[in-house]
Amino acid sequence: MERQFPALDESVGSITAASFKRRLDEGEEWTLLDTRPTSAFEQWRISHPNVTAVNVPFTAFLDENGEPADSVPEGVPDEQLVTCCAKGISSRYVAEFLAREGWDVRAIDDGMEGWARLDELRHIETGPDLDAVQFHRPSSGCLAYLLVSDGEAAVIDPLRAFAGEYVEQAHKRGATLRYAIDTHVHADHVSGVRAVAAESEAEVVVPERAQDRGATFDGRFVADGDTLTLGETSIDVVGLPGHTTEMTGYRIGELLLTGDSLFLDSVARPDLEDEDAAREAATQLWETRQQFAALPDxxxxxxxxxxxxxxxxxxxxxxxxxxxxxxALDAFEDDREGFIERVTANLPPRPNNYEEIIALNLGQQSATDEETFELELGPNNCAVDG
Structure with missing residues (x-):
């Protein structure tokens, strides 16, 4: 049951998360008042170069009887604002409260849940035989990829929340989805490989060492050195262990999809598969780093x-x-021991519900679409300092 807030005779404008993101990308600068509890705000919030985020919990706008507070609480910026909360409920009350007090304010009408439902796509410039599309989920930073060649398509690291979108985008490009591929057993979001396969003709493809971790579903299990044919090109399977034992990359021409091994400003953390074996995993990650050192610039x-x-x-x-x-990355300057120390020291908090998410991705548990969406809300935390 949703919390009930006092009714205020005020009308405020609203904006969807998608419209808000678009306006930020177009260069507009906004001050965002987040009305969730401080603990939730500190863990995960809307982040963008054009957002200044301030947290004043909605409870500050209520008195001890649950009625509107007598005055505007401290910490509310005296400027144009947009309010946000988990689902757009408390933040709308706060927006109405502030409008009554003279603020220029509007509310994000679907809150952080709306932000989490955003999925952006952009084209990657590659060779003439490949159409490559990158999908970006702004709320968590998750990236997925659609590769199309000569009427055949593969989606790599799909999210279950957007399974239908990958199928639709393949069809828009006149392609049949041939593969739904994962780089590893994800800990921060629910994999969409099986959901994509259920909505298309795609074959599920995952690293063979996922079986050692307890994968219970059917599919093609691939290893370093294998090749998948895609239209006029091929996808080379590249073992990149360290973040997990089964971490695998996929190379198509000059494009290498690295999963959670190498990021643009950091490298992977080694402790999400087995915290007690983090140093051993870090040693594997060092060997993977050496592989990157041997590849063309x-x-x-x-x-x-x-x-x-x-x-x-x-x-x-x-x-x-x-x-x-x-x-750019300090990790490429480290010697072996320095690298291992870097990736095992001061590890960030683990992703929300990571153990349950891993079990879902191994096929050991099941959940509804809504349950999986709720499980993966929050930051991904799969990287360490670069």
Whole structure:
């Protein structure tokens, strides 16, 4: 049952999360008043270069009897505002309260849940035989990829929340989805490989070591050195262990999709599969780093995630040439012991509900679409300092 708030005879404008994101991308600057509890705000919030976020919980706008407070609480900026909360309920009350007091204010009508339902897509410039599209979920930084060649398509690291969108985008490009591929057993979001396969003709493809972790579903299990045929091109399977034992990349021409091994401003954390084996995993990740050191500078890196402060490239995609990453990331300057220390020290909090999400992605548990959406709300936290 949703919380009831006092009725105020005020009318305020609203804006959807999608419209708000579009206006931010167009250069508008906004001050956002987040009315969730401080703990929720500190863990996860709307992040964008053009947003200044301030947290004043909705309880500050109520008196001890649950009636409107006598005055505007401290900390509310004296300027044009947009309000936000989890679902657009408390923030609408706060917007009405502030409008009554003379503020120019509007409310995000679907809150953080609306923000989490956004999925943006951009084209990656590659060779003539490949149409590559990157999907970006701003709320968590998750990235997925659609690859199309000669009427056949593959989606890599799809999210269950957007399974239908990948199928639709393949059809728009005149392609049949042949593969639904994961780079690893995700801990921060619910995989969409099986959902995509259920809505299309796609074959589920996952790293074979996922079986060692307890994968219970049917599919094609691939290993380092394998090749998948896609239209006029091929997808090379590249083992990149460290973040997890089964972490796998997929190379198509000069594009290398690295999953959660190498990011644009950091490297992977090694403790989400087995906290007690983090140092061993970090050693594997060092060997993977050495693999990257041997690849051509011109290799285009397409990571599995971006952070809230990661800047897109000039074409709007979250990709980068490997040569530039080798120059920018401190992890490429470390020796073996320095690297292992870097990726095992001061690890960030684990992703929300990660154990249950892993069980879902292994096929060991089931959940409804709404349950999975709720499970993966929040930051991904799959990286360490670069």
């Amino acid at each position: 011109e290799t285009i890196i397409g990571p599995g995630h971006v952070g809230p402060t990661t800047a897109p490239s000039s074409d709007g995609t979250y990709t980068a040439r490997l040569g530039s990453l080798r120059q």
